[in-house]
Every structure is written in C-alpha cells, then in structure tokens.
Amino acid sequence: MNQQVRIGTRGSLLAVTQAEQVAAALRQRYSDLRPVLVKIKTSGDKFDKVPLSRVGGKGLFIKEIEEALHEEQVDLAVHSMKDIPTEIASGLTIAAILEREDPFDALISRHGKKLDALRTGARIGTSSLRRQAQLLHYRADLTMVPLRGNLDTRLRKLGTEELDALVVAAAGIHRLGRQAEITEVLPVAVSLPAIGQGALGVEIRTEDRRMHDLVGALNHGPSAITITAERAFLARLGGGCQVPIAAYGRLDGDQLHLVALVIEPDGTGVVRGERSGPCARPEEIGIGLAEDLLRQGADRILQKLSGLSLETPAAP
Secondary structure (H helix, E strand, O other): OOEEEEEEEOOOHHHHHHHHHHHHHHHHHOOOEEEEEEEOOOHHHHOOOOOHHHHOOHHHHOHHHHHHHHOOOOOEEEEEHHHOOOOOOOOEEEEEEOOOOOOOEEEEEOOOOOHHHOOOOOEEEEOOHHHHHHHHHHOOOOEEEEOOOOHHHHHHHHHHOOOOEEEEEHHHHHHOOOHHHOOEEOOOOOOOOOOOOOOEEEEEEOOOHHHHHHHHOOOOHHHHHHHHHHHHHHHHHOOOOOOOEEEEEEEEOOEEEEEEEEEOOOOOOEEEEEEEEEOOOHHHHHHHHHHHHHHHHHHHHHHHHHOOOOOOOOOO
16 A cells, blocks of 8 residues: 655755655655655744844744644654754654764865864854854854855855855755865864754654654664753753754763853853763763753853753752
8 A cells, every 4th residue: 555654844955855865764664655745834934034043943943844743734744853942842752863964063165265274354154153152262253144044045155145154064065965065074172063963853743653653663773862962951951042052972882972062152151061971871961961061150151141040950
C-alpha cells in the first residue's frame, strides 16, 4: 500500500533541502511510504527584515508549522534543532534527531581572507547576537551588520551590502552544496555554536503512535545525547535569541564533554565553562554546567539583558 506522509516545512531553499533529506531517509527505510512536502510560511519568514531579538526569537520559525501539526494538516515537521525552544508545545514531541552535520560557524569572505586577515573595521554580516558578541570579543574593531533573510539571500548580500564577510552555520552551507565558498570554519575558541546547531529534529503529535514508530527509526543516538545536554543547559538558563548563549557537546567514548558560555552582546563580558560526565546523564551535565556559569556571574549578564530571575541553587 502506498501511504502518504505529509511533511511540514518552511519554504526556504535550505528548509526544503532539509525536509527532503528526511523524506529520502523515510523512503529508503520504508518502500511503501510516499512522503510529500507541505510548505508553510512562518512568522520568522514574514518578519525577515527585523532582528530576531526584537520579534520574539527562535519560536517564530516553527509556530505556524506546529499549528499545522495540531490541526492534522501535516503528519510530521522538520526543524533545525537550534530553532526549537526548550519547551516543546503541548501535545507535540521531538521523535527523532538526525545525525548532526558540521555544528560550527563558518566565515565566508569576499576576497578569501580569513578572520585574522580581515582589515581593521571590517564589516561582518550576521543574523545572530551570539555570533556578533563572540566576534566582537575576539576582535573589538569589527563592524557588525545585522543580516536577516534565508541563507541563500544572506549569501547574495555578501556582494550587495558592502560586506567584507559573512558568518553563518557551516551545516547550512554544506546542505546547499556550497561548501567550496567557506573561507574558514571558526574554532570554538572564537565562535562557540548555537545550541543544537547542525542537527535536524522531526516533530510529531505525541499521541500519534504510527508516526512515532516510523520516525523513531531515524533517531541518531550520539547526536541526540549531545543535543539533549546542550538544551538542558539552555533550559536551566532560560535564554533564547535575546541573550547570547552558546554550547557544544561532543562524545569521547562513553564520556560527554560540554563547553558553554554566556556573553554580553558587545563582547565585553563573558562567562565560559566546561563539564564532563557519563553520556548516559546528558541532562545532568547540561544543568550542572549552567549552574556553574550562574555561580561565575552569568546570572548578572542574564538579568541585565532580559530581566530573568535566575537564582543559583544552594549547594547540597
């Protein structure tokens, strides 16, 4: 029997490419499935000329797609994990996290110059407060140019907005097949990635057992472990696009290593830390590192930027 599965996705070139990746994985595993894409315009697409920090942050890229899931207009949705808030909408769940692509940030410059070789005052286009803050911390002379729009739109703007370079997620560049344009992949000491960057998540209705069984087979355990730790870190801090927060987890055998930071938008104040532990306890590691950073002063940065009430728990 030829069974149709409707996949909700944003309509951008990158989003469609990512949704097609999931569709291909489903076709390969289940010969009787017929995945079809349903393109949905989100609030994040509608307000693509306004900085994310001013219009509500990452949930804007999935709100309308989640509504379509609730209303059974689609059977599953494909999102970039970095776009998914730490609190999943009621009645929905992330059923699978696919194997993570390159999680790091990439510099693409007009004349092939690496970050250290860019001229004094170089104009850098970025859509991310996190990237902006870390770049300014590394080189305070740089000029940050807020840049919104889909990835292919931002790549075009490199030549039209008098920019010296762009900083974007390497994963998106790879998925569009344009990796030859990357000038430099930035090390974590310069630009620590966003939580979940490089990974795709498949969201379904919690009670849809059929989709749960179908999609669950796509889950990549190691990627799910590291991203669970990163998201636990973010959830404990309560941050979003309005606050520059970064974290990156990696596995070494049965050990999980997590590095993270909280930084002021102008790069002047940064709190950074690391924590390791058994990979079977990713949430504990993420929460523990968040509490480490709060004790080191991250609470003051967060309160200053977003008015969050974040009391560091007393030691047991």
